Amino acid sequence: ENISVGQYDLIYNAFSFAFATLAAATIFFWLGRSQVAPQYKTAMTITGLVTFIAAYHYFRIFESWEAAFNVADGTITATGYAFNRAYRYVDWLLTVPLLLVELILVMGLSRSETVSRATRLGLLAALMIVLGYPGEVATTNGARWLWGSLSMIPFLWIVYELFVGLSKSIAAQPEDARGLVSTARYVVVGSWAFYPIVYFAGAVGLDGGAAATVVEVGYTVADITAKAVFGVLIFLIAQRKSVAYF
Amino acid sequence: ENISVGQYDLIYNAFSFAFATLAAATIFFWLGRSQVAPQYKTAMTITGLVTFIAAYHYFRIFESWEAAFNVADGTITATGYAFNRAYRYVDWLLTVPLLLVELILVMGLSRSETVSRATRLGLLAALMIVLGYPGEVATTNGARWLWGSLSMIPFLWIVYELFVGLSKSIAAQPEDARGLVSTARYVVVGSWAFYPIVYFAGAVGLDGGAAATVVEVGYTVADITAKAVFGVLIFLIAQRKSVAYF
Ligand SMILES: CC1=C(/C=C/C(C)=C/C=C/C(C)=C/C=O)C(C)(C)CCC1
């Protein structure tokens, strides 16, 4: 990879920014538990777990990035240690199902609907990540397209579930929270759409320092949106629905 | 050991994944203490202790794994430092008795039954681990079989206790929680059965990089199931049985 010092620094700072944002978001969500009614506490716990897990991984990603390059006297050289791209997948395997669970929990559906929807969406999300992984580490473009396309199936199914499957439940939300719940859905789909775009950009042969910058900074922005910004929406929804309780 | 970079990475990522999952689970369980009735708070505390202890050990296992191999420019060499397999036994000696105590506590039996069952199951579990250890570190296959077989005795006794000894107590659980308590039992037996299988796979001479991958990734999946997934069940049981309290 022909990466410039400026590109290296930008990515380095983006990782550090993500760590700080996600760690701060974690504390915000856990402290927020005391401001919502009992039935929404688990949603807040999980919202904070997602950012906690992601903060941990950004810390590791940051360290891996630091170990992969040596910057001295204004020149950059690869150290030979590979930057571990897999941390993102390890992170997603845990956090993406939890993100969907947190959305379901804050909707306050019946127990059986909560269990069935959370299980289905959680498993679909895990499947999507597991199918994407072999494509990400593959060395041929054919394998990248194959696994990526397979991963698109659960992805599209999730989008369908969120828009068609959940629309009745959204109509049943209290007036006050309905708009926010609907927005939360759009934030999910909008930020998630970014990931396959970046993935397939790699499959059409984008490479080099500029591509690495787009990919790493892009994923970082998407992660912060899908986890911290989305989490703030979850908090606002839970808080509005808790008004009667306090 | 002839381990490939791909196998090394997979194990590396599995250890990091386990650390993140168990650390996140710990916080989930401890925050969950405020969502259960007072008589179930100890069960939640212990559930979190189990994942906390395991997260600590996975951190050490991860570091031990990192120190044992050197990966640079796509090639892998052993550094000469041995990967410490004993961490798992140290972990189990503490966590396996606690796991059984946590199951007994959430059942809400009478005080005398709680003490007698928790003591018996806890001691049997400790005995099982202590008997397995000399076999794990043995250099001859004979010793491996001998200690492994001795360790099977308390193992089978525990399974018997869970299925026969506890069945009357399960019938006495509130309607609402009965199914979950029964599921928790199956999760214990299903995930625990994995450990002796892996152990005896070593005794029939499985070796090399592929075997190491199966053993390490397999134990990791089993640990996450036996501790974090099982813990979520304990939380759900405690929460259902606490409905009347709130
Ligand atoms: C569809 C698809 C993918 C989708 C990934 C997604 C949707 C990831 C979402 C991550 C989130 C939301 C992270 C944290 O907030 C992959 C795996 C790139 C592989 C190519 C096909």
Ligand SMILES: CC1=C(/C=C/C(C)=C/C=C/C(C)=C/C=O)C(C)(C)CCC1
């Ligand atoms: C029967 C048997 C064993 C059983 C081990 C078990 C059952 C371990 C359980 C560990 C758990 C549940 C860990 C954490 O969650 C050994 C010691 C491998 C030795 C061979 C015979």
